[in-house]
Amino acid sequence: MAVLVKNIPKPMLSSANDSSRLADACRRLPAPESYFDGVRRTRADLPDNILLFQRDAGHRRTMSGIGSRARVRDIHHRHILITSLRGEGRVIVNGRAHVVRPGRCVLVLPYQFHHYSRLPAEGFLWMFVTFDIDRLPKALTEGAVRKVPEGFERELLALADVFLAARGERSAVRGDDAGDVLSWRLALLLSLLASGGKKVRAESLRRSAGAEQLLMRVHAIVSANFDRHLTTEEIAGKAGVSESHLRSLFRKAAGMGLGRFQRTLRLQHAAMLLTRGGLTVAGTAEACGWDTPFSFSRAFRKFWGRPPKKFGR
Incomplete structure (x- = not known):
């Protein structure tokens, strides 16, 4: 029987603290009552057709509608997860204004009428993740703005790293595996947001x-x-x-x-x-x-x- 041994990719264990926490978790693992009965998944569907892109001050003109109102308001069948890395602006979704700033993200659901407002002229960088999925985690089915939970940015970084691998950039993940890993990573990110992301009320x-x-x-x-x-x-x-x-x-x-x-x-x-x-x-x-x-x-x-x-x- 062949045994495959590989080094753990750096993004998985990024620090000595991570290694220590992993060792502690390993020690706390209980002895199984059955070696053939594990934790089963609750859902079979995963995100698909995943696209990542960014918008910065160079895109402000078309996003805010200055000189091109035809591009301001949009409706389509994709899910859109928007995270502010720098800069505060507003995403108007189905007639309700949501303030998006660092530490917050907004999930726009399919067929929701949305546009952008009050985008800053500089110091502005938002990451967009668009995807298809048959069934979102229940807590996310209303969309809305959420405060990003602890670990969210780390998972978002891992997602970007895998996406770049799929696009041919250098990464710890092989390009031919990137599609599946990307889907798993986004599913993990959405689950993290559903369980730990606190909803933020729409602006008055x-x-x-x-x-x-x-x-x-x-x-x-x-x-x-x-x-x-x-x-x-x-x-x-x-x-x-x-x-x-x-x-x-x-x-x-x-x-x-x-x-x-x-x-x-x-x-x-x-x-x-x-x-x-x-x-x-x-x-x-x-x-x-x-x-x-x-x-x-x-x-x-x-x-x-x-x-x-x-x-x-």
Whole structure:
């Protein structure tokens, strides 16, 4: 029988203290009652299609929408974990403002309408991890900002190291193993965040500037009435402003008109409902304010590129 002996990669035991803690943990391991009955996993799905990238002051113009509002607000089917390494800014998710600074991260879930605000002109570095996963740890299913727990940055560094290995950079992990290790590392990072990351409340609406405050207010109004299309008069009345003021200020804040914004949110909500399952296409159409399944299917396919019957499969 061949025996394989390897040196432990440096990232695993980074200091004498780590070695000492490992030896202490080893001594505390109990004698097993059965050598064939261990701790079983509770979930089979792991993160996949993992991408890491960074955003710094050089990307501020496109992120904050200066000169290019079409890129500010985004909806897609990926999970996004954003961690601030340097600099404070705001991530607006589904109409709620979340302050992200060093020591905090935000998880944006699929089909959530999000954009960025008040990004610093310098001293700004955020790491983005985007991925697919069938089922998040239960504690993370609402997304939101969290304080990063102890050990989070160490695991994030290990994740970046493995990702660079997969991209051909030098690393302790072989490139042909990097895909699997990357998935395991991210699963560990998410579990750590779920168990130790304390949720941070969204920022008060009163702290937002006038145009942005109006955008978030309209978002809340539309979200509370997904089952019907609201007129400009109705939205203005609920927001407490005139129709003319609403139209001009809202387009400035959102980079699109009220009609398109409302339709976008309803189609985003429809995608979330279809992904979760339990509703027919007709039921989803009704829940999202369309008169007929046919008109809903046509609008859905035009927006998402796939018919609702095939969505989420």
